[in-house]
């Protein structure tokens with residue numbers, strides 16, 4: 001029993017260490033730490049990435065549009081990292097910030113879930129939030145189809161790029177998660193240039209890495 005507990009402990013330490021780390025050379029240009037991943041392939045139209053399990057601090061906001069939900073959700077999570085947690089800790093901002101965006105009709109109000117990645121220092125033992133709308137959430141290991149774009153992430157740009165990515169995936173007959181996708185951003189709202197955003201769509205089954213759009217297929 002003791003041995004088993006020890007082993008689980010070692011495994012937890014190993015997984016936590018590898019997944020959140022130094023942002024140098026990554027898409028995270030404004031933070032010290034970033035969610036790291038393994039690039040499975042890059043077809044030119046999309047990438048397939050493998051992410052390890054990691055802990056996030058999350059909050060849900062029910063709204064008609066992501067733009068409205070983002071503001072309230074961001075404020076709540078920013079409160080958590082500014083000290084609204086049971087240890088009164090100031091926690092460093094990391095990247096990316098992700099929003100789980102349900103696929104919906106435009107008139108439907110749904111829950112948008114925004115999450116900040118916890119820095120490596122807090123991956124093991126994050127303080128609980130004092131706001132009961134804010135919670136710690138562990139996302140399991142996952143593979144994502146990823147398309148990147150510049151400018152600002154808005155309901156419109158996110159919808160457009162999610163649609164483009166899914167059209168390409170449909171052409172490839174790739175299987176993917178259809179209940180929601182993620183809107184992923186890497187920059188402070190104050191940053192004007194070289195902004196980077198992504199759409200993530202969950203890989204279902206074996207990832208498809210070919211690209212039939214190319215001349216050689």
Ligand SMILES: *[C@@H]1O[C@H](CO)[C@@H](O)[C@H](O)[C@H]1NC(C)=O
Nearest residue numbers: 060061062102109110111112
């Ligand atoms: C949104 O989240 C709240 C709180 O977790 C839950 O009670 C509600 O059923 C959810 N609504 C939808 C539309 O998913």
